[in-house]
Amino acid sequence: MIYTDTRDSSVKVNFETAVMNGMNSKTGGLYIPTSFPKLSESFINKNPEPSFRDIAFNMAKPYVEGEIPDEDLMQIIQDAYPFTPKVVPLDNNSYILELFHGPTCAFKDFGARFMARVMSYFNRNGKDALHILVATSGDTGSAVGSAFHNVPGLDVTILYPEGKISKIQEKQLSTFTGNVRALKVKGTFDDCQRLVKTAFTDDELRSKFRLSSANSINISRLLPQSFYYMYSSLVVKNRAPLDTKLEAPSIITIVPSGNFGNLTSGLIAREMGAPIKGFVAATNTNRTIPDWIATGEYNARPSVETYANAMDVGAPSNYERIKAMYTYEQVKELFASYWLDNDGIKDAIQACNEKTGYIIDPHGAIGYKAWVDIKNGEMSSLASGIYHDFKKPGLTPNLPSWKDEVINHNAVGIILETAHPAKFGGIVQDAIGRESPIPERLQEVMNLPDRAIPMENSYESFKDWLINNL
Numbered sequence: 001m002i003y004t005d006t007r008d009s010s011v012k013v014n015f016e017t018a019v020m021n022g023m024n025s026k027t028g029g030l031y032i033p034t035s036f037p038k039l040s041e042s043f044i045n046k047n048p049e050p051s052f053r054d055i056a057f058n059m060a061k062p063y064v065e066g067e068i069p070d071e072d073l074m075q076i077i078q079d080a081y082p083f084t085p086k087v088v089p090l091d092n093n094s095y096i097l098e099l100f101h102g103p104t105c106a107f108k109d110f111g112a113r114f115m116a117r118v119m120s121y122f123n124r125n126g127k128d129a130l131h132i133l134v135a136t137s138g139d140t141g142s143a144v145g146s147a148f149h150n151v152p153g154l155d156v157t158i159l160y161p162e163g164k165i166s167k168i169q170e171k172q173l174s175t176f177t178g179n180v181r182a183l184k185v186k187g188t189f190d191d192c193q194r195l196v197k198t199a200f201t202d203d204e205l206r207s208k209f210r211l212s213s214a215n216s217i218n219i220s221r222l223l224p225q226s227f228y229y230m231y232s233s234l235v236v237k238n239r240a241p242l243d244t245k246l247e248a249p250s251i252i253t254i255v256p257s258g259n260f261g262n263l264t265s266g267l268i269a270r271e272m273g274a275p276i277k278g279f280v281a282a283t284n285t286n287r288t289i290p291d292w293i294a295t296g297e298y299n300a301r302p303s304v305e306t307y308a309n310a311m312d313v314g315a316p317s318n319y320e321r322i323k324a325m326y327t328y329e330q331v332k333e334l335f336a337s338y339w340l341d342n343d344g345i346k347d348a349i350q351a352c353n354e355k356t357g358y359i360i361d362p363h364g365a366i367g368y369k370a371w372v373d374i375k376n377g378e379m380s381s382l383a384s385g386i387y388h389d390f391k392k393p394g395l396t397p398n399l400p401s402w403k404d405e406v407i408n409h410n411a412v413g414i415i416l417e418t419a420h421p422a423k424f425g426g427i428v429q430d431a432i433g434r435e436s437p438i439p440e441r442l443q444e445v446m447n448l449p450d451r452a453i454p455m456e457n458s459y460e461s462f463k464d465w466l467i468n469n470l
């Protein structure tokens with residue numbers, strides 16, 4: 001596969017270069033495959049559907065062709081995914097796609113674990129370890145730390161802002177041993193990011209160590225997220241006719257979004273033949289994308305803190321990939337969009353639990369409420385001309401091409417549950433009056449000793465530490 005760049009279509013690199021560079025430092029652009037090969041009809045039409053790992057292997061294959069042989073790719077997939085996503089029916093026309101069955105209880109495990117193994121594969125003949133530096137405000141750091149833990153040839157240093165992440169998140173970051181460690185920086189997330197960025201441009205440091213990043217813009221984190229969109233749409237295509245008595249309902253996928261990497265992966269799956277009719281971009285008060293869909297004007301802005309904090313992104317980096325793949329008109333045909341403020345998030349967690357018994361996390365809750373509103377009349381009011389102010393929470397005034405499928409009750413929704421509710425115990429408890437049960441793997445982490453290393457918010461201290469300790 002040849003990869004190009006969102007800012008310069010004359011760029012042509014292979015998978016290894018795209019993965020190891022992360023982004024194109026010359027243009028500042030993001031790597032993107034030049035084509036999205038479709039899976040065969042016979043594969044997609046299998047009933048029962050192929051296993052998650054079988055789907056993952058067949059989807060990954062064209063993107064690594066000529067660079068990773070089949071047996072090695074199969075090994076990477078097997079090592080990366082000892083767990084699978086789960087499709088859970090919620091009501092007569094909705095399903096939850098649980099993406100939290102990995103070690104850190106959030107969907108980022110799917111991307112990070114594939115990336116770690118691919119990087120280790122490309123570094124297999126390297127004499128020296130590849131040092132990954134990653135700044136995190138929460139979920140990314142734990143997914144990356146866990147994904148790279150004990151992977152040969154790789155070494156990870158995580159920077160996080162001391163006192164600015166939740167207890168559970170801190171435990172998930174700071175309890176690693178061996179090749180993964182965390183530095184608690186006396187500063188903000190932006191300070192952590194600045195330290196990492198300065199290190200990448202420091203020639204003296206680069207001459208001593210091989211440095212790389214594990215940023216979410218890396219194509220090797222994006223591609224594997226498309227596997228679960230394909231998997232869930234095939235599961236639902238096969239079982240929905242039995243569950244709903246509809247012969248061939250249209251599938252709408254609802255995606256809680258921040259940086260829009262997850263949603264971009266959904267677009268890739270659809271290009272490859274996943275039977276997904278449309279998407280709902282669901283977000284919080286950081287409504288840069290809903291505003292863009294409503295008005296056609298894209299205005300990045302500073303992020304604001306919300307209960308769905310993994311989506312607190314005001315300048316979503318994957319906007320650039322979406323724009324490279326589709327025109328604005330195509331985006332409006334494909335997407336509905338929806339946002340909620342904090343009160344809305346809490347009400348949505350409560351409503352979901354009351355109506356279905358399901359305990360949903362604050363990110364998934366926005367997706368749940370978006371789908372409930374869309375199928376229960378918001379789309380038909382919009383179609384009948386009732387205006388909804390896009391500056392208020394709710395459905396963005398945009399009519400996607402699939403609106404009639406929803407209005408005529410011929411659609412089913414797949415709501416992505418991006419994290420386990422126990423990671424957001426406080427707000428879930430506030431909303432439903434009791435705590436979510438804590439999975440064993442989270443409980444275990446809570447009992448481990450904290451090993452975070454204190455770090456001054458100064459580049460000189462950070463650099464000295466790296467030189468003396470890596």
Ligand SMILES: *Cc1c(COP(=O)(O)O)cnc(C)c1O
Pocket residue numbers: 106107108139256257258259260261262263310311363418419
């Ligand atoms: C990272 C994250 C998101 C946002 O995903 P993007 O790919 O940045 O849009 C949503 N929910 C949870 C729980 C996350 O960790």
